[in-house]
Amino acid sequence: MKQQSRPIEILLVEDNPADVDLTLESFAEISTRNRLHPVKDGEEALRFLRQQGEYTNAVRPDMIMLDLNLPRMDGLEVLEIIKSDPELKTLPVLVLTSSHSQKDILASYSLHANCYLTKPLGLDRFYQIARAVESFWFDLVALPRTERPG
Template sequence: MLVEDDPGDAGLVRAAFASSRFVCRIDHISDGVEAMKRLRALALEGTHVLPDLILLDLNMPKKSGHEVLVEMKADAALKDLPVVVLTTSDAERDVAAAYHSGASGFVTKPVDVDALFEAIQGILEYWFGVMRLPVNRP
């Protein structure tokens, strides 16, 4: 799941996913309120439909990425989902707050398109090539 309010950034992330060796379905949500609604609805449908990974922007309308992260980690059905913050911020306070709130990773979006593609490829390689995710979630 990609939670990103900027359509240009979302398009670049989608293109980076499409060029990877992994076959991924991307559910793009453009604000934090809708992200929480969608995640809670998916949790009610059953754990097998929850996303394997969430890429979360911090600066969004209606509900910030920080707020989404705190809500997710407080929800028993969502707390174990891996969340990588993918944001333009490189402020230490944002990095620290994200990890304190339960983020699995923090990546500052590179301005350069090629560097952004490399960053996304690195995220995908780590989460789907190196890490092992549970098949059956609790």
């Protein structure tokens, strides 16, 4: 198993405050190695990723957790922009959404999502997802480490 020398930075793109709270609580409960950075829509996520506006000092995330049902710009649009941008396309994107639709699953993978997770009902299931993400993505998988210029 790999040992992390720095926190794992996760950009959480989620407009539902209750789901943000559940995700933050779940990840905080299972690990102290991660830091979640919640943003409420796709446009805000892109500003964060590009260090624009209020996010000029934003960290480069190691991973993005992306809801599909977002205001202003839906998650599939955000995913398409991320995966077509040479600066961003190597970032792992985990779709975390309430949709069980095969259309959404296929569209997400067609746009190169790294995995598709359906939001669980209840805190215990959120903990299960947080543990699975932590174990697989941060203990087993080698993530690209690209530092921001500066």
